[in-house]
Amino acid sequence: MTGLPAAQACLLYFDDERPAAERLAAASGLDLRPVQRHRFPDGELKLTLPVDGAGQLPARAVLLRSLYQPNDKLVELLLAARAARGLGVRHLTLVAPYLAYMRQDIAFHPGEAVSQRIVGPFLASLFDAVVTVDPHLHRVATLPEAVPAAQAVVVSGAPLLADWIVQQRPGALLVGPDGESAQWVAQAAQRHGLQHAVCTKERHGDRSVTIALPPLDVRGRAVVLLDDMASTGHTLAQATRLLLQAGAASVDVAVTHALIAPDALAALHEAGVGCFWSTDCVAHASNAVAMAPALAEAVAQVAAALE
Numbered sequence: 001m002t003g004l005p006a007a008q009a010c011l012l013y014f015d016d017e018r019p020a021a022e023r024l025a026a027a028s029g030l031d032l033r034p035v036q037r038h039r040f041p042d043g044e045l046k047l048t049l050p051v052d053g054a055g056q057l058p059a060r061a062v063l064l065r066s067l068y069q070p071n072d073k074l075v076e077l078l079l080a081a082r083a084a085r086g087l088g089v090r091h092l093t094l095v096a097p098y099l100a101y102m103r104q105d106i107a108f109h110p111g112e113a114v115s116q117r118i119v120g121p122f123l124a125s126l127f128d129a130v131v132t133v134d135p136h137l138h139r140v141a142t143l144p145e146a147v148p149a150a151q152a153v154v155v156s157g158a159p160l161l162a163d164w165i166v167q168q169r170p171g172a173l174l175v176g177p178d179g180e181s182a183q184w185v186a187q188a189a190q191r192h193g194l195q196h197a198v199c200t201k202e203r204h205g206d207r208s209v210t211i212a213l214p215p216l217d218v219r220g221r222a223v224v225l226l227d228d229m230a231s232t233g234h235t236l237a238q239a240t241r242l243l244l245q246a247g248a249a250s251v252d253v254a255v256t257h258a259l260i261a262p263d264a265l266a267a268l269h270e271a272g273v274g275c276f277w278s279t280d281c282v283a284h285a286s287n288a289v290a291m292a293p294a295l296a297e298a299v300a301q302v303a304a305a306l307e
């Protein structure tokens with residue numbers, strides 16, 4: 001970090017994300033400070049930022065908010081960021097391990113709000129820098145195109161997931177359930193010299209996909225399906241069924257973002273998934289991999305760039 005010393009930097013967090021905030025504070029050396037929330041009977045929010053005795057915040061602040069179930073959290077970001085500016089913050093960074101509203105990047109039907117094009121610039125209007133993990137960008141190639149902040153940095157969950165997978169399933173065959181997953185699967189496989197392949201997927205609706213396996217003999221193999229996220233779980237469930245039908249010895253799953261509800265996770269296990277592992281980008285019982293070291297590196301990188 002240059003310019004602003006570490007003592008002039010704090011990590012703001014909300015109480016429901018305290019464990020992840022503690023991990024990031026330990027990895028980054030930032031001073032951990034909670035933002036207090038009060039919800040009024042009519043649903044409005046009041047935030048109280050953790051100012052010092054002089055009623056000020058440090059000149060550099062990092063706000064941790066993972067944007068799973070994002071709607072209330074977007075209002076929190078609006079209130080917290082605008083208040084922080086008035087309390088002395090010069091450099092404000094958002095660390096959103098899961099970045100919501102990136103998936104709708106075009107209007108699929110007339111009249112649809114293109115949420116990526118609205119939420120991305122909204123965040124850029126609040127924060128000097130945005131750090132996230134494996135954002136779901138499809139037709140847009142880079143994060144700065146979606147979030148035009150001064151600094152927009154992507155951290156990949158794939159290397160850390162790969163390290164976990166080789167400990168659990170040495171020699172596993174890594175499979176991506178669709179074309180978009182190829183980037184993460186290749187990155188993870190190359191890190192440990194694992195064999196890898198990617199399925200093809202056609203999506204018909206939120207809960208309807210058709211998957212085709214790659215031309216590969218999976219008989220007797222320990223397969224790990226690797227993807228950026230599990231939401232309804234239909235993608236991974238269908239890929240699992242096909243792999244087991246094709247003779248795979250086992251199918252486990254590793255994802256960056258566990259957006260999956262308990263009933264959907266149960267359905268995945270019914271489909272034949274053995275273990276389901278995730279990073280801690282979204283707090284979930286399946287969290288096996290902490291992103292804090294990689295996020296701390298990115299925070300240091302943007303701090304240097306903003307000076």
Ligand SMILES: O=P(O)(O)OC[C@H]1O[C@@H](O)[C@H](O)[C@@H]1O
Nearest residue numbers: 227229230231232233234235
């Ligand atoms: O099939 P569900 O779990 O609902 O959705 C997650 C999948 O849909 C894609 O956008 C993601 O990249 C992932 O492959």
